[in-house]
Amino acid sequence: MSTLPAPGASSPAAGPTVVVRTVPLAATDPLLAYLPSGRPHDELLSWVRRGEGLVGWGAALTFESRGADRFAEAEAWWREIGHRAVVRDDVERPGTGLVCFGSFPFAADSAESARLVVPSTIVGRRDGQGWLTTISLDPQLTLLENPSVASDPEPPRDVAFADGDVSPADYAHAVAEAVKRIGAGEVDKVVLARDLVATASAPIDPRWLLRRLAERYENTWVFSVAGLVGATPELLVRRDKGLITSRVLAGTIRRTGDDAKDLALAASLARSSKDLEEHEYAVRSVAEALAPHCSSMNVPEAPFVLHLPNVMHLATDVAAVSVDDASSLTLAASLHPSAAVGGTPTAAAVDLIGELEQMDRGRYAGPVGWMDAHGDGAWGIALRSGALDPDDPSQITLYAGCGIVAGSDPESEVAESDAKLIPMRDALASD
Numbered sequence: 001m002s003t004l005p006a007p008g009a010s011s012p013a014a015g016p017t018v019v020v021r022t023v024p025l026a027a028t029d030p031l032l033a034y035l036p037s038g039r040p041h042d043e044l045l046s047w048v049r050r051g052e053g054l055v056g057w058g059a060a061l062t063f064e065s066r067g068a069d070r071f072a073e074a075e076a077w078w079r080e081i082g083h084r085a086v087v088r089d090d091v092e093r094p095g096t097g098l099v100c101f102g103s104f105p106f107a108a109d110s111a112e113s114a115r116l117v118v119p120s121t122i123v124g125r126r127d128g129q130g131w132l133t134t135i136s137l138d139p140q141l142t143l144l145e146n147p148s149v150a151s152d153p154e155p156p157r158d159v160a161f162a163d164g165d166v167s168p169a170d171y172a173h174a175v176a177e178a179v180k181r182i183g184a185g186e187v188d189k190v191v192l193a194r195d196l197v198a199t200a201s202a203p204i205d206p207r208w209l210l211r212r213l214a215e216r217y218e219n220t221w222v223f224s225v226a227g228l229v230g231a232t233p234e235l236l237v238r239r240d241k242g243l244i245t246s247r248v249l250a251g252t253i254r255r256t257g258d259d260a261k262d263l264a265l266a267a268s269l270a271r272s273s274k275d276l277e278e279h280e281y282a283v284r285s286v287a288e289a290l291a292p293h294c295s296s297m298n299v300p301e302a303p304f305v306l307h308l309p310n311v312m313h314l315a316t317d318v319a320a321v322s323v324d325d326a327s328s329l330t331l332a333a334s335l336h337p338s339a340a341v342g343g344t345p346t347a348a349a350v351d352l353i354g355e356l357e358q359m360d361r362g363r364y365a366g367p368v369g370w371m372d373a374h375g376d377g378a379w380g381i382a383l384r385s386g387a388l389d390p391d392d393p394s395q396i397t398l399y400a401g402c403g404i405v406a407g408s409d410p411e412s413e414v415a416e417s418d419a420k421l422i423p424m425r426d427a428l429a430s431d
């Protein structure tokens with residue numbers, strides 16, 4: 001069952017009452033193996049890293065919002081649901097009890113809506129402790145059947161790739177124009193993205209993509225929310241009781257496949273003034289947005305190099321102590337769009353994206369993640385991802401973008417965006 005308040009509805013006065021039950025679960029099968037087959041793709045939910053996290057399915061409740069107030073409306077709805085919920089939780093950790101998954105469009109003027117999904121079943125694992133949560137609108141329904149491992153997903157068939165709204169040539173052109181605008185002093189940094197459309201001969205099973213991504217990209221959070229599927233290495237914000245953390249990425253180098261060469265490249269990345277400058281903008285934007293909600297913020301002096309199979313990034317882990325009751329979603333909203341996906345200064349960069357990019361990013365580069373009824377949760381930036389077409393699930397649009405600064409070269413940025421498309425391209429392969 002689902003309720004769909006009209007998009008843009010402000011304060012849902014009398015929301016539904018959900019009945020929530022969480023019990024410990026001893027099973028140790030991989031979380032992604034529980035996702036059942038035969039479900040609509042937008043009801044398969046995931047936030048998994050190195051075998052831990054949450055998977056969910058079904059939709060006990062859903063909510064959509066649009067425009068500049070999309071975060072505030074989602075937060076208000078969630079609070080209302082939380083107030084009215086009847087919860088029995090025998091595990092009591094962040095991620096147990098009532099939980100929603102969510103995904104938000106990058107831009108306020110996107111044609112896409114923000115989506116919150118409250119699954120009917122969740123399987124979670126943290127520090128080796130597993131649990132099962134069921135959520136229902138029916139007060140009689142407290143039946144907890146142990147979840148079973150589902151049948152293996154079929155690989156996508158006959159996948160063909162085609163340019164999306166922004167071809168590689170369009171992209172190079174937009175990057176060159178952005179470099180001119182940066183030279184003219186309009187912005188310091190702007191992140192421009194492009195898209196690639198993959199079409200298979202039958203509906204694409206998100207479970208196949210998730211398993212492939214989790215196998216190969218263990219330094220990422222593997223997500224699926226309302227048809228948006230990916231493996232992001234960038235954590236916008238996590239709130240875990242009083243502790244707030246964020247992993248900021250900016251500054252990228254492609255891997256060559258030769259380990260010795262890659263190590264030398266990693267060292268050059270850590271010394272590159274272009275990349276360090278780009279990184280500094282991103283870290284500063286995160287630290288400034290978190291500051292009003294935190295004390296004792298720790299921002300390391302220098303970034304480390306995060307190694308992924310396709311690229312390496314300059315990375316900084318920011319940690320702080322929360323001083324108010326701002327939820328993880330409120331924090332994510334105040335951080336979005338960080339300089340990692342927007343630019344610097346933010347407002348001018350977002351305007352320039354609207355002018356130069358010539359596509360609707362949809363939920364790519366927006367916050368994606370989950371939140372519990374206490375506001376604890378984790379929100380990544382929806383990168384290295386694709387959006388399944390809601391009307392034709394045999395089609396998925398992949399996205400990738402790059403931070404453009406004064407020294408950026410259009411052809412190198414096309415190559416970098418190609419490298420960032422690799423995780424999803426490979427996940428679509430059947431071998």
Ligand SMILES: C=C(O[C@@H]1C=C(C(=O)O)C=C[C@H]1O)C(=O)O
Binds near residue numbers: 234251399400402420
């Ligand atoms: C925009 C993307 O990635 C972002 C841009 C980066 C860069 O330009 O160096 C690095 C990591 C991300 O913050 C993407 O993957 O689509």
